[in-house]
Amino acid sequence: MQKGITTAAIVATVCLAISGCASEQSRKADYQRAVTLPSLEVPPDLTAPELQGDLTLPQSYSAHVAQGTDSAAVQVLPQEANVRVLRDRDMRWLQVQAATPEQLWAKLREFWSQQGLEVLIDEPRIGIMETQWAENKADVPGDWVTRMVSKVLKGAYSAPTRDKFRLRVERGAAPDTTEIFITHYGLEEVQRGQNVESYDTIWQTRPVDPELVAEMLNRLLVYFGIPQARAEEQLAAAAPVAVAARAQLDGAVLLVNEAFPRAWRRVGIALDRLGLVVEDRDRSAGLYYIRAVDQIEDAGQAKKGFFSSLFSGEGEAAAQEEPARILVQDAGETTRITLQNKGGEPIGSAAALKILQQLESELR
Secondary structure (H helix, E strand, O other): OHHHHHHHHHHHHHHHHHHHHOOOOOOOOOOOOOOEOOOOOOOHHHOOOOOOOOOOOOOOOOOOOOOOOOOOOOEEOOOEOOEEEEEEOOEEEEEEEOOOHHHHHHHHHHHHHHOOOOEEEEEOOOOEEEEOOEOOHHHOOOOHHHHHHHHHOOOOOOOOEEEEEEEEEEEOOOOOEEEEEEEEEEEEEEEOOOOOOOOOEEEEEEOOOHHHHHHHHHHHHHHOOOOHHHHHHHHHOOOOOOOOOOEEEEOOEEEEOOOHHHHHHHHHHHHHHOOEEEEEEEOOOOEEEEEEOOHHHHOOOOOOOHHHHHOOOOHHHHHHOOOOEEEEEEEOOEEEEEEEOOOOOEOOOHHHHHHHHHHHHHHO
16 A cells, blocks of 8 residues: 555655646756756866846837848848847857847856856956756656656666757857857767677767757757747747858868958857867957867866867967967958967967867868
8 A cells, every 4th residue: 555655655756746737948958957067166267256237128129120230141031129130141140239238148157057057267358158067857768757856866877978068159240139049068978888788888089969059059049038939930940041161171271251240250169169268369460269178088088089189289389379269350342360379479289280180170
């Protein structure tokens, strides 16, 4: 009898969990009960004063398609409230009108909190906000009963994946507009060796998940007051168009067939996708100050990965060859991209060339 009562209680609890899920957002991402990996110490030089401000969204809606973008290659989707979706090939981002980055910053921090994600890096000075690694309960393996029980009994099951997100905020070309970009990073737990009965596993990086990026952009639209159906419609509109390559590597120089404003923005997003940390930036000088970070080491694992190996070396000579700055130079209708060391001298080391090759791939 006791067993029957216990079973009935579990079933009832699961049913409540199921009914509670009906009104929730998509289950592609469920971090509300997320288990984070060990916390990291943020270096003192990454601490910046919190900017104050608030954003009041207008109550009226507009259905016109905005004009006057900086290039025909960017497809502007229908505007809703004061937030619209911009798209450049396979990249989507949001533009918020009548709001500056300073006004939006506190709201964006609150958004991540609502998603159950802890903000680890909070840098309004350079427009970077990054979450802690977290477990996505939507990735818990098993049937629907297993997934439902895991929501009720916290820690009963664990997902073999971890996610984190980097949000980049840029000032728009038009006055008092802000552009918001989201990048995803992922880890997955895999079996070590061929012994299927072994419980020895390791964590390794996994490819960026475009669906998770789209999900977070969708939730951000809804957070800004866009109806769910309209948000999904905006993100789904305008299929990507195949176009010719716009970047070409010429020795130690990357030539981009775009004017400086767009190239500057796209380089910043490419650096995010490659997992490079932008410690500072100076748009007037065309400089990104970068630091490599290995995602597995960042998550508290011991394995050394691709980008950390690029920057490894011993002695002062090796340090002089470490790429520390990316110079984006305006050349009229085109843009030149080169790498510099900490002293501001151009370099063509193997590590620098490898980064330029990766940038070329991202900027095509």
